[in-house]
Amino acid sequence: MALNTGRILRVDLSNGKVRTETVPEKIATDFVGGRGYGVRYLYDEVKPGIDPLGEENKLLMLNGPLAGTTAQAVSRWMTCTLSPLTGTFTRSVCGADFGAWLKFCGYEMIILEGKAEKPSYLHLTPEGCKLLDASEIWGEDTKITQEWLVRQHGKNTRAACIGPAGEKLVKYAAVVSDRRTAGRGGTGAVMGSKNLKAVAITASRKLFLADPATYEELAKEQVKTILANSAFQSHKEWGTTTTQDITNAIGIYPVRNFRYGQLVDYKPVLGAEYRKMRVGDIGCYSCAARCGKVHTVPSGVYAGAHSEGPEYESIWAFTGSIESNNIQASIAADQLCDDLGLDTISTGNTIGFAYELYEKGLLGKSDTGGLELIYGNPAPMVALIRKIGYREGIGDLLALGTKRLAEKIGRGTDIYAIHVKGMELPAYEPRGAKSQGYNYATASVGASHCYGYAAQDIFGAPFPHPTDRFDEGNADIVIFNQDQTAWHECGVACAFSGGWGWMPLFGKLVTAARGINAYSDAELDTVGARLFNLERAFNVREGLGRKDDFLPPRIRTEPLHTRQAKGEGQTVSHNDEFLDKYYALRGWTKQGTPTAKKLKELGLDFTVKNMAARGK
Amino acid sequence: MSVAIHIPPSLQALAGDAGEIAVAGDTVGACLRELVRLYPQLRGKLFTAKGQLLKGINIFVNRVNIFPDVLITPVSDGDIVHVAYTVLGG
Numbered sequence: 128m129a130l131n132t133g134r135i136l137r138v139d140l141s142n143g144k145v146r147t148e149t150v151p152e153k154i155a156t157d158f159v160g161g162r163g164y165g166v167r168y169l170y171d172e173v174k175p176g177i178d179p180l181g182e183e184n185k186l187l188m189l190n191g192p193l194a195g196t197t198a199q200a201v202s203r204w205m206t207c208t209l210s211p212l213t214g215t216f217t218r219s220v221c222g223a224d225f226g227a228w229l230k231f232c233g234y235e236m237i238i239l240e241g242k243a244e245k246p247s248y249l250h251l252t253p254e255g256c257k258l259l260d261a262s263e264i265w266g267e268d269t270k271i272t273q274e275w276l277v278r279q280h281g282k283n284t285r286a287a288c289i290g291p292a293g294e295k296l297v298k299y300a301a302v303v304s305d306r307r308t309a310g311r312g313g314t315g316a317v318m319g320s321k322n323l324k325a326v327a328i329t330a331s332r333k334l335f336l337a338d339p340a341t342y343e344e345l346a347k348e349q350v351k352t353i354l355a356n357s358a359f360q361s362h363k364e365w366g367t368t369t370t371q372d373i374t375n376a377i378g379i380y381p382v383r384n385f386r387y388g389q390l391v392d393y394k395p396v397l398g399a400e401y402r403k404m405r406v407g408d409i410g411c412y413s414c415a416a417r418c419g420k421v422h423t424v425p426s427g428v429y430a431g432a433h434s435e436g437p438e439y440e441s442i443w444a445f446t447g448s449i450e451s452n453n454i455q456a457s458i459a460a461d462q463l464c465d466d467l468g469l470d471t472i473s474t475g476n477t478i479g480f481a482y483e484l485y486e487k488g489l490l491g492k493s494d495t496g497g498l499e500l501i502y503g504n505p506a507p508m509v510a511l512i513r514k515i516g517y518r519e520g521i522g523d524l525l526a527l528g529t530k531r532l533a534e535k536i537g538r539g540t541d542i543y544a545i546h547v548k549g550m551e552l553p554a555y556e557p558r559g560a561k562s563q564g565y566n567y568a569t570a571s572v573g574a575s576h577c578y579g580y581a582a583q584d585i586f587g588a589p590f591p592h593p594t595d596r597f598d599e600g601n602a603d604i605v606i607f608n609q610d611q612t613a614w615h616e617c618g619v620a621c622a623f624s625g626g627w628g629w630m631p632l633f634g635k636l637v638t639a640a641r642g643i644n645a646y647s648d649a650e651l652d653t654v655g656a657r658l659f660n661l662e663r664a665f666n667v668r669e670g671l672g673r674k675d676d677f678l679p680p681r682i683r684t685e686p687l688h689t690r691q692a693k694g695e696g697q698t699v700s701h702n703d704e705f706l707d708k709y710y711a712l713r714g715w716t717k718q719g720t721p722t723a724k725k726l727k728e729l730g731l732d733f734t735v736k737n738m739a740a741r742g743k
Numbered sequence: 744m745s746v747a748i749h750i751p752p753s754l755q756a757l758a759g760d761a762g763e764i765a766v767a768g769d770t771v772g773a774c775l776r777e778l779v780r781l782y783p784q785l786r787g788k789l790f791t792a793k794g795q796l797l798k799g800i801n802i803f804v805n806r807v808n809i810f811p812d813v814l815i816t817p818v819s820d821g822d823i824v825h826v827a828y829t830v831l832g833g
Contacts, residue, residue, distance in 0.1 A: 143799070357810055358829035361799030370832040373753040439832045554832070580830060587827040589806045594761075596752060626801070626829045628810065693752075703828030 128642040131337040133160060133235035135168075135254060140321050141182070141241030143258040149693050150235070156645045157730055159617035159637060159654055161191040162218050164205030164236055166661050169216060170734070172238070175668045179211035180296060180320040186239040188229065188287065188326065191619035192640040195412070196334060198346040199353045200624035201229040201636075202412040205616070206314035209669075212298045212473070212528055213549040213573045216665040217312030218616070220577075221287070222411035222419075226619060228285040231330035243322040248288075250280060251328045261324035266291060268466040269303040271443060276327045288325035289315045290468030295417050295518045299473035299551075303465060306409070306419070306435035310470035311550065312572055326616035337642025345636050349629045350415075359416060359627040366408075366418035367439035369398030370554075371446075377596075378692025379559035379585070381500055381552070382447045383414035384479040385545045385681055388556045393661040395452040396442065404458065409435055410533070414621065424455045428506075434460035437471070443554035444475020449508050456505035460512055467516030473528060474515060476551035478508050480529045481521075481560060483543050483613075489536065496520040510536040548573035548671070557678055558687040558697040560584040562594055562601045565705055566608060566675050568606065571662035579609030597694065599701040602709040610655030617654060624689045657729040660713075660721045664734040673710075673719040677702050744822040746774050751827050757784040772814030773809055774824060789826070801827045 132155035135148040149446070150164065158167045165187050177183040186208045193201035204226030210217035233251045239249075246265035247258050269290040276286045286304065293300035293315035297431045300315030301308045309315075318324075336342045353359050360400065371393065374380040378388035404424060410417035424432040437445065437457050438675075441464070445457035464471045478500075484490040485500035492499065496514075498507040514522025524532055529544035529551055545552045550573025557564020563581035570578035582588035583604055584596035594601050615625055618633060634646035646654075666675075677683070678699050686696040710717060714725030723735045745765050750758045758764060759782065766781070768774035775796075779786040791797060794812075802813045803825040809816045819822065 357796070357798050357809065358801060361797075361829055364798065369833045373828065374832070377752045377757070577833060580832070582827070582830045585752070585832070586830060587749065587825060588801070588830075589749065589803050589823075589825040589827065592806070593749060593825065622833065623830060628808075693755070 129337045130642045131335055131523045131640060132643075133164065133365045134233055134497070135236045136234045136251070137238045137240065138258070139241045140239060140243040140247065140323060145256045152643065155641055156643050157657065159192065159614065159646065160235060161619040162191055162205060162207070162616035163203065163654065163658050165189050165218055166216060166658055166665065166693060168236070168238065169207055169209070170661055170665050173209050179209045179214065179317060182242045184209050184317055184320070186314065186317045186321065188237040188239070189619070190235055190343065191227035191617065192235070192637050193618055194235070195227040195332065196336070196342065197413060198349050198636060200411070200414045200416065200621035200627070201618055202414070203621055204229065206302055206309045206411050208314050208317045210312040210314070210572065211296070211316050212313040214669055215548055215572055215671060216335040216662045217314065217572045219302070219309035219311045220616070220619065221302065221304055221309035222307040222621075224285045224412045224640045225287050225304040225328065227412040228330050230326040230335065231333050231467065232328060233333070233335055237326065239321060239323065242320065246322050246324055248276070248323065248325040248327060249325065253330055253333070253373045262511060264324055265294065267676065269468050270466055271324060271650045273305070276325060280327055280329045282330045283331055284327055286325045286327040289318050290466060292468045293319035294324070295526070295725040297469065297515060297518065298531065299469045299470040301468050303468050306465055307411070308465060308470070310472065310573060312588050315468050335641050342639035345632055345639055349632050349636065352629045352632070353417060353624070353627045356627045362623050363416045364397055368401045368420050368442065370439040371442055372397050373585070374385055374555065376692065377559060378687070378689030378694045379556040380443065380447050381554060381556045383450045384448065384483040384543060385552065385556065386685070386688060388559050388687050388694060389449060389692050390450065390452055391690065392452055394504065396446050396454055400454055411621065416623070418623070422458050424458050427455055429455040429459040432462050434458050434465065436465070437461035440543065440554050441471040441475070444471045445505070445508065447554065448475040448479030449505060449510070450502040451505040453505045456509060459510055460505070463509065463512045463516070467511065467512070472553045473551040474512060476545060477525050477529050477532070478511050480516065480532070480543055480545065481511065481525060484540060489538060489540055494521055528614070530629070534598050539585065545679045545681060546574060547678060548675050550574045552679070555585065556687060557682050557699055559689065559694040560596045561599050561699060562596070562604045564678055564682065564699055565599070565602070565605045565709070568702065569605060569709060570609065571659065571666060577612065579605055579612055580622070581605070581608060597697060599699065599705055600708065602705060602712050605709065606712055609659055610652065613655035613658040614651045617658070647667060653729065660725060660729055661731055661734065663715070663719070663721055664726065664731065664738060667720050668737050673706060673717070676706055676719060744769070746818050746820070747823050748774060748778055749823065749825045753828070754785060754788055756789065758782045762800070769817060769825060770814065770818045771804065771809065771818055775814070797831050801829055803827065812832060
């Protein structure tokens with residue numbers, strides 16, 4: 128069997144020089160691909176203490192070992208970098224075709240270094256790579272940018288690009304490809320800081336597999352398993368447009384900046400209402416789910432608004448956060464964020480925060496340019512999104528995110544800022560789903576719902592054991608979810624596909640792709656723990672520790688109001704005790720630093736000196 | 744014979760706010776039909792009009808996902824059945 132560990136394209140944007148490298152076999156064995164490669168290379172190449180928006184930071188774009196093949200739901204891709212929003216390791220996952228196109232050129236990773244002299248874009252083909260002038264598209268939104276790139280380079284071109292938000296270094300700017308987004312963590316701002324507007328790839332399908340015949344047989348089995356699976360069929364029908372039906376019902380739909388867990392009247396935001404405006408379905412490369420539900424608003428104030436989405440988080444971001452049940456406005460808001468290149472979760476959460484500051488008189492009309500930020504009214508929200516994307520007026524402040532905005536305003540506003548490590552909380556109220564909440568607190572990237580999604584709390588999943596969603600003691604569940612997610616993301620497998628019955632084939636598929644027989648279930652579990660610990664070592668080296676693993680004050684001290692649902696009066700009140708248990712299970716010190724013993728056990732000996740040097 | 748059915752959080756309000764209901768039945772299908780006989784509001788949340796399990800509902804017996812032969816899977820006294828939704832959020 129041949130060896131196929133993956134190739135890297137390294138680009139120095141400062142001088143346009145490119146070179147190709149091959150991933151060493153040991154890294155391929157220990158880190159598999161995707162997020163594993165991302166953290167491994169970032170740990171080695173990004174020095175601690177640098178400015179995330181400075182030239183020394185690096186932006187990685189990665190697919191996985193199975194990308195571009197007929198196997199379903201494994202062609203997603205991600206950005207990895209030092210986040211300007213959180214100051215931590217970050218990764219942000221995206222869909223559409225870009226991951227496959229990168230593989231068609233023979234690459235699993237692009238490492239972007241330095242800074243281009245002027246606005247530029249990278250054009251990659253199987254024959255080579257050029258840094259080209261982006262002056263014609265600098266300032267344009269992501270839709271116009273991608274259309275321009277296709278006109279320039281042909282219909283077999285796919286791109287990942289930034290909009291005005293990334294160019295203007297909004298802390299939560301996203302990278303957009305087609306209409307999908309690498310949303311969280313501000314990786315779009317890192318791209319903007321490098322004067323890089325887009326990476327465009329022109330290619331035709333070509334596979335890079337160590338054992339193509341075996342792979343093909345396994346892929347057929349995977350496809351058959353998935354297509355017959357009930358969970359897949361449900362996802363195909365609805366995407367995530369019905370999750371708010373459940374989260375409102377159980378009182379974990381955050382409303383009014385995380386003061387309530389349910390909209391007063393949530394019938395207008397149910398999935399069936401969005402269905403009335405659905406005009407189509409789109410999806411990622413080689414995935415029959417086509418879970419992207421496309422909506423067009425037929426009439427009214429937002430007539431003509433057209434978006435691939437909103438999906439659940441964005442539905443929440445533009446309804447619950449401002450206590451609105453106007454779903455037409457949510458479609459318009461979603462479209463605007465995609466065009467401007469903004470993370471919808473941080474955008475919605477930050478706007479919800481601004482609405483509370485206005486309610487309390489801490490922001491006034493003179494600050495907002497005359498906008499009256501009154502809960503229930505979505506019109507100012509839509510106006511604010513545009514201001515954020517262009518950093519105009521109050522948008523310049525909101526572009527900082529809740530943590531820095533609260534620091535700037537002062538006057539005790541930090542208690543209304545709902546973030547962990549600077550990343551704004553997503554659409555599940557932690558006081559009604561506490562394992563989900565503690566995932567937010569301990570995830571490497573800040574409050575990310577999908578870093579260790581607590582399906583046990585939210586949907587009743589009973590493995591590895593069932594939970595009581597109000598119980599704060601399930602550190603084992605949080606770790607299980609985080610480590611499972613970590614190794615899934617080495618394949619950059621779609622998170623939803625984990626429930627489609629095919630994961631027992633994952634290791635065999637990677638073996639056939641790589642030519643390395645090292646991906647049994649037990650080995651993959653270790654990979655998950657290895658990744659998570661290396662991310663923690665990266666963050667400790669950046670100065671993070673126990674103090675950064677706490678949920679926001681509101682969540683820990685104010686009782687939740689659930690209106691008609693269970694959970695009235697809940698708080699998260701044992702964060703300290705949880706961390707003691709979590710750290711002990713992880714094999715970390717009481718300050719949240721991985722011990723030398725744990726690091727060596729996971730083959731991370733090269734980090735031990737750095738942890739000792741931090742004196743922790 | 745007694746089988747415990749665990750109800751997911753979002754359906755508990757339709758089951759008298761219970762998280763767990765004891766029923767009798769020799770298959771998963773029989774147990775679920777007994778459940779909806781006791782709590783008729785659950786019928787439309789679990790079954791289609793033709794009596795098939797709705798897409799997106801996962802059933803576990805003793806923590807093992809029993810897809811695809813869900814309704815005909817036999818159960819024994821003391822078994823635990825979990826009703827869970829597939830992960831929907833993102």
